[in-house]
Amino acid sequence: MPLMPARPRDAALIDLRTKGIPGGTVPFAIEDIDSQNWNVLDEDMPLPLAILKDSNLRHNNLWMQKFLQASGAMIAPHGKTTMSPELFDMQLDAGAWGITLATPHQVQVARSFGHKRILLANQLVGKAAIRYVVNELNADPDFEFYCLVDSSANVDKLAAAVRDAGSQRPMTVMVERGYLGGRTGCRTHEQAMEVARAVKATQGALVLAGIECFEGLIHSFDPKEYRRKVSAILDDTVALARQCEAEGLFGTDRIILSAGGSQYYDIVADAFANAGLATPTQVILRSGCYLTHDSVLYTFAFEQLRDRNPELAAMDGGLRNAIEVWAYVQSRPEPGKAIVAFGKRDASHDQLPVLLSWYRPESDMTGPEPLREGHKVTGMNDQHCHMEIPESSPLAVGDMVAFGISHPCLTFDKWRTLFVVDEAYRVTSAVRTYF
Secondary structure, eight states: OOOOOOSSOOOOOBOTTSTTOOTTOOOBOGGGGGGGOOBGGGTOSOSSEEEEEHHHHHHHHHHHHHHHHHHTOEEOOBGGGTOOHHHHHHHHHTTOOOEEESSHHHHHHHHHTTOOEEEEEEEOOSHHHHHHHHHHHHHOTTOEEEEEEOOHHHHHHHHHHHHHTTOSSOEEEEEEBOOTTSSSSBSSHHHHHHHHHHHHHTTTSEEEEEEEEOOTTOOOSSHHHHHHHHHHHHHHHHHHHHHHHHTTOOOSSSEEEEEOOSSOHHHHHHHHHTOOOSSOEEEEEOOOTTTTOOSSHHHHHHHHHHHHOHHHHHGGGOOOOOEEEEEEEEEEEETTEEEESOOTTTSOOSSOOEEEEEEOTTSSOOSOBOOOTTOEEEEEOSSOEEEEOOTTOOOOTTOEEEEEOSOTHHHHTTOSEEEEEOTTOBEEEEEEOOO
16 A cells, blocks of 8 residues: 555645656656656656665554654654655554654645644744744644743743743643753753753643653764763653652643653663652653664664664664665776766765665666675765775666665655655555655
């Protein structure tokens, strides 16, 4: 069954101005793309082309669902990874609690597609953005909105906006616990308590629903060291929740504990499940990259997961890469060099792509095949990929090469439409993005 479009659907038609669509194509609705009977390997579409493997998307979605069921946690996947309402719906249909977003624009996109529960994993700042959220809360009693606070000044601005609008509904917030050298969040326990008390002092304009942290930027080459650092911020978050509970600062009947990376979700789920709060607790993870996974950054992260939790990593074979970028060999200007026709405009480049397979159209190859060792991406320009290859490499101009990418967020944002394929690389559906 093809991946279904988001509800409600974007009525804009797909046409030849969409990257990946053949010239001369009569405009059509995105939900009708399967009727085009396009196949990537048959060269029905111009390259480069970003594709999503349907079976791997579904596998990863189910894998995360099983993990959540076993851990007792829920997930609000970070929508900034894909900014695709079709994929949001896929995650919600698998039981996601809501959608996490990072900016006011992203909130507006999700609301335009009817999403009812949104967690803004940042402070809500700026008059226009605050006004929009307050108006949405007033207009739709079914809309649940959560945002973070790490500043008493921001608490005061939000509360004033709620009061000035004559709102009958409070804005629901979570205090963000940060760490020295990290990104946002209160750096000390005392500062965080000051913010939590400021929320209580708004007398109902704001309501404290939980405590949040972001552990995703913590890195170390020593697994024991990164485990210690991650555990430390999680422990600080739990300690903050315990004191807020003791002082009666929460305004909801269930306390949310939330963290957001795509690398340490197993550690997060375990730490928060054992928080020991008297009030019922809901653990909300915000991992976004599990759905597509990747071939570099999160593949490495999953190997770390395998080391610390082999039983979980082995479940159903683990996560699978679901995103590929296909491109043609454009030139072999030197014996040990090939230029492939894709670049920074088409794929993430904070870590270079890796080769997955190759295919020669109109040959006796029955499908994509791996390339032997010695083929390596060495650099990228806007539209060109530099590859170091053995002089005896079979690659020739016009051959098709599949690349795995790192950091899915920075590939999705380069495509307005990504194409979903079956195991034979037949295009069965497509998803739009709204960056």
